[in-house]
Amino acid sequence: MDIKEEDTSEESKKNHLTYYRSLTKVITQIQDERKQESEPAIITHLDNRIKAMEKDKKRIRDMFPDIKEEEWDDNTN
Secondary structure: OOOOOOOOOHHHHHHHHHHHHHHHHHHHHHHHHHHHOOOHHHHHHHHHHHHHHHHHHHHHHHHOOOOOHHHHOOOOO
């Protein structure tokens, strides 16, 4: 299987920043939903979704180490 090289162009950087910020918003929404949930299976499912999204956020941050901390979370609210 071929390993795809990561695209770190300026356009890709812009798109990944947008995606990263959207992941941040979705994680916040899922965390709010989790607080209202009482069913253990659903809580586990929501926790797994959050973990997967956090892993994707880390992958994106690793792709663009030159982006400053404040840029990652800019305009997420």
